[in-house]
Amino acid sequence: LRTASRTDLATEAAPSKGTDKPRSDSEAESRATASPDLETQSPATAKPGPDRLALASGGPFELPAPYLAFSRPFAEGLEQRGSSFYPYGTTGGGEYLLHHGVDIGNPMGTIVRAVGDGEVVFAGTDAEGPAWGARDERYPEGFYGRLVVIRHAEAVEGRPLYSLYGHLSRLLVQRRQHVKAGQAIAAVGSAGIALGPHLHLEFRSAAQDYMATLNPELYVANLDGLGLIVGRLTDPAGKPLAKIDIGLYSLGDDGRETWIRQTSSYPSERINSSPGLGENFVFADVEPGRYRVAAVPGGGRLTGDLTVVTGRPSAILLHR
Numbered sequence: 001l002r003t004a005s006r007t008d009l010a011t012e013a014a015p016s017k018g019t020d021k022p023r024s025d026s027e028a029e030s031r032a033t034a035s036p037d038l039e040t041q042s043p044a045t046a047k048p049g050p051d052r053l054a055l056a057s058g059g060p061f062e063l064p065a066p067y068l069a070f071s072r073p074f075a076e077g078l079e080q081r082g083s084s085f086y087p088y089g090t091t092g093g094g095e096y097l098l099h100h101g102v103d104i105g106n107p108m109g110t111i112v113r114a115v116g117d118g119e120v121v122f123a124g125t126d127a128e129g130p131a132w133g134a135r136d137e138r139y140p141e142g143f144y145g146r147l148v149v150i151r152h153a154e155a156v157e158g159r160p161l162y163s164l165y166g167h168l169s170r171l172l173v174q175r176r177q178h179v180k181a182g183q184a185i186a187a188v189g190s191a192g193i194a195l196g197p198h199l200h201l202e203f204r205s206a207a208q209d210y211m212a213t214l215n216p217e218l219y220v221a222n223l224d225g226l227g228l229i230v231g232r233l234t235d236p237a238g239k240p241l242a243k244i245d246i247g248l249y250s251l252g253d254d255g256r257e258t259w260i261r262q263t264s265s266y267p268s269e270r271i272n273s274s275p276g277l278g279e280n281f282v283f284a285d286v287e288p289g290r291y292r293v294a295a296v297p298g299g300g301r302l303t304g305d306l307t308v309v310t311g312r313p314s315a316i317l318l319h320r
């Protein structure tokens with residue numbers, strides 16, 4: 001988890017446009033040749049396609065790669081799940097900064113693995129050169145401290161996909177190095193804005209753009225025996241409703257609800273739905289079974305029931 005500050009740094013710290021002067025010629029060369037599109041890009045314009053969530057609401061549906069195609073960043077036997085208290089696009093109930101990734105807790109020094117094949121486009125500290133996260137003078141060590149960024153061959157709607165690993169204690173790769181899925185790239189730490197040792201895992205569609213993040217839980221493979229809930233909460237006109245608490249309940253045979261956990265819908269800015277999917281909330285790593293998703297976006301309780309199965313995503317639409 002990151003700082004306990006209630007201030008959202010991102011509102012006051014615009015992402016770097018890459019105007020910082022590189023420190024050395026070799027670094028400049030590395031930036032120029034390793035990834036020509038490291039600079040900030042404008043947000044993608046998602047092509048309208050079949051509305052997968054609407055078509056499948058209430059049950060499982062197909063999500064083609066690169067969704068659910070990446071591996072988890074830790075070896076078997078270690079913690080695999082992101083903090084359910086602080087998912088992507090939430091503030092942990094107002095306790096933390098708006099989250100642009102997921103936090104996976106493992107002890108200091110635990111080996112972090114690449115989630116897919118790719119090329120390392122950054123391995124260093126974000127105190128040097130352009131900022132990778134929100135920039136704030138209170139954190140001279142940088143937002144993510146030591147971090148690694150990998151560019152993958154996979155693309156979403158024609159845009160490249162990057163994975164970012166933050167708060168690291170040790171780096172095991174260098175810029176321009178090609179890595180394979182599962183390869184050791186770094187070790188867990190608490191560098192930058194972190195309260196304790198954990199991995200901050202992020203996916204982006206533009207390397208050096210804090211505003212181009214995507215929900216990592218849509219891109220990593222399901223854990224054995226578990227499923228994934230992908231949802232959208234909207235008003236009657238189909239406009240996404242922002243920052244509404246959403247509860248997940250398991251449904252007994254008698255229809256009785258048992259509270260499992262909660263999240264909140266994405267804010268309207270700075271957090272992106274995946275192109276062509278349009279989700280604004282996700283529950284990852286869910287046991288198979290019958291569930292109810294419930295929200296109270298003003299004017300009474302809104303619910304939707306769905307079935308979660310192993311190894312596939314399930315869709316739910318909530319609207320008035």
Ligand SMILES: [Zn+2]
Pocket residue numbers: 001002099101102103199200201
């Ligand atoms: Zn984090």
